[in-house]
Amino acid sequence: MAYCIQVVSLPILIKNVSMDVALLVIGLGVLVFGGEFLVRGAVGFSRTMKLSPLVVGMTIVAFGTSAPELLVSLTSALQGNPEIAVGNVVGSNIANIALVLGITVIIFPIIVKKQVKRIDFPVMMGATLLFLFFSMDGELVLWEGLSMVLIIIAFTFLLIRHAKNKSIEEGNEDWSDEVQLPSFWKSLLFLNIGFVGLYFGADWFIKGAVGIADYLLADDPNKNTIIGVTVVAFGTSAPELVASGVAAYKKETDISVGNLIGSNVFNILLVLGITSMVKPIPVSEEIMSFDIYWVIGVAFLLFLALFIGNKIGRMKGVILLLTYFAYITVILLKVKGVI
Numbered sequence: 001m002a003y004c005i006q007v008v009s010l011p012i013l014i015k016n017v018s019m020d021v022a023l024l025v026i027g028l029g030v031l032v033f034g035g036e037f038l039v040r041g042a043v044g045f046s047r048t049m050k051l052s053p054l055v056v057g058m059t060i061v062a063f064g065t066s067a068p069e070l071l072v073s074l075t076s077a078l079q080g081n082p083e084i085a086v087g088n089v090v091g092s093n094i095a096n097i098a099l100v101l102g103i104t105v106i107i108f109p110i111i112v113k114k115q116v117k118r119i120d121f122p123v124m125m126g127a128t129l130l131f132l133f134f135s136m137d138g139e140l141v142l143w144e145g146l147s148m149v150l151i152i153i154a155f156t157f158l159l160i161r162h163a164k165n166k167s168i169e170e171g172n173e174d175w176s177d178e179v180q181l182p183s184f185w186k187s188l189l190f191l192n193i194g195f196v197g198l199y200f201g202a203d204w205f206i207k208g209a210v211g212i213a214d215y216l217l218a219d220d221p222n223k224n225t226i227i228g229v230t231v232v233a234f235g236t237s238a239p240e241l242v243a244s245g246v247a248a249y250k251k252e253t254d255i256s257v258g259n260l261i262g263s264n265v266f267n268i269l270l271v272l273g274i275t276s277m278v279k280p281i282p283v284s285e286e287i288m289s290f291d292i293y294w295v296i297g298v299a300f301l302l303f304l305a306l307f308i309g310n311k312i313g314r315m316k317g318v319i320l321l322l323t324y325f326a327y328i329t330v331i332l333l334k335v336k337g338v339i
Contacts, residue, residue, distance in 0.1 A: 020211030027205030034197020035242035038064070041190030042247075042255050048184045054113060055163040057247075057258020058120060058265075059156055064195040065239040065259060066266040068202060073275040083282045085275045086140075089267045090291045093128075094327060095237035096260050096267075097298045100244055101312070102320030108248040109313040110257050112306050120261045121306055123155060127268040128299055132292060135283040145276030152269035198239040206235035257312075294327050 038061065046056040069092055073085035104110070130151075134144045209231045240263050247256040275281055301323060305316045333339045 020208045020215070023204045023208030024212065025208070027201045027203070027208055030197050030201030031205060031238055031242045032201075032246070034194045034199075034201050034239075035246035036194075037190045037197060038194025038243050039247045039250055039252055039255060041187050041192075041194055043252055044187030045184075045191060046255075048187050051160065051163045052115075052254065053252055054115060054120075054254035054258040055159055057255040058159060058262035060191065061243060061255060061259045062262025062266050063270075064191070065198065065243055066263050066271060067195065068199060068239060069267055070271045070274065073271050074278060077275050077279040077281070082275060082279045083284060085272060085281055086135075086283050086287055087291075089271055090287060090295055092237055092240075093264045093267055094291075094294055094298050095234065095324065096240050096264055097302050098320045098324035098327065099234070100237055100241045101257070101260050101302070102317045102324065103241060104244045104248045104256055104260075105312045105317035106314050106321070107245055108251060108253065109311050109317075110248070110253040111311045112257075113254065116257060116261065117306055119159070120258065121303065124261050124264050125299055125303070127151075127265050128295060131268050131272065132296070135288060135292070138283050138285075138288070140272060140276035140281040140283065142277055142280070145273040148269040148273030149277065152266065152273065155265070155269075194243075198242065201242075202235055202238045205238055206231070209235060298323060 042056050042061050043053060045051075045060065046053045049056075069088055072088055073082075076082060076084035076088075127148075130148070134140055134148075213231045240260060244256040244259050247253065247259070272281065298320075301320060305312045305320070330339070
């Protein structure tokens with residue numbers, strides 16, 4: 001009888017795994033498709049609006065790639081699980097710098113602009129430290145969330161205003177030839193297609209990857225935790241990875257680095273800010289005693305990568321990538337009870 005059940009269920013198992021593989025492949029394809037359109041739209045939008053690609057990456061692209069984290073966090077808060085928001089943001093911010101930036105600069109090294117050193121990185125570091133300060137009492141509440149949202153609104157406004165009032169720095173294109181500028185609406189259409197592609201591509205990619213991992217780890221008692229810290233964590237950073245990777249491949253490195261730093265800023269100030277305004281967010285002892293040190297440590301590595309030399313090269317990318325693998329390894333060892 002047991003044998004018969006096994007034989008009958010085998011085709012179903014194969015069918016389910018095949019569907020998961022198909023979702024994984026289709027999701028990856030849609031992600032790349034979305035990333036291509038997003039970069040095209042961002043480049044065109046920067047030309048049309050006479051903004052540097054770095055500013056567009058820090059604002060519009062960063063907001064778009066942070067949208068999945070915002071949706072997940074808000075949904076979790078409304079369903080009575082606001083604590084998921086902190087883990088979601090912390091894991092995403094570590095992955096954005098250590099994993100995504102690491103892979104990006106291995107594809108194509110990034111020349112560091114002065115604005116990144118003088119404005120963008122200090123703002124990201126300031127947002128990280130502000131999150132640490134607000135979390136010391138173990139909870140993010142309404143007024144703290146409101147403060148963070150007001151800060152990101154003010155920062156975005158000042159950043160765009162500064163870029164509009166300042167002539168484009170050396171190395172950028174001549175903005176005087178209005179005839180060759182792509183239309184505003186075309187660029188906006190490409191941006192929206194890119195955002196939609198990244199959203200659905202990431203969703204299908206995660207579902208397929210989780211299904212395959214669920215099959216491979218069927219007998220592991222820590223299956224859900226392992227899948228969460230590996231597959232899901234990687235999947236939620238897939239939009240940033242694809243957008244930055246495509247931008248790096250097309251040598252639009254300003255959009256690439258602006259997207260990652262800006263995404264980390266939006267994750268903290270906007271995602272956690274809005275979520276804590278909806279419902280107070282408890283910050284677990286595990287995050288305060290473990291993950292937060294990795295967030296700060298990865299930010300310090302980014303500081304060294306930015307200020308040592310004029311570019312973030314492949315060797316620095318390898319170091320960042322190894323740091324991410326070390327982070328995941330430590331988590332898995334903790335889950336298994338080895339440490």
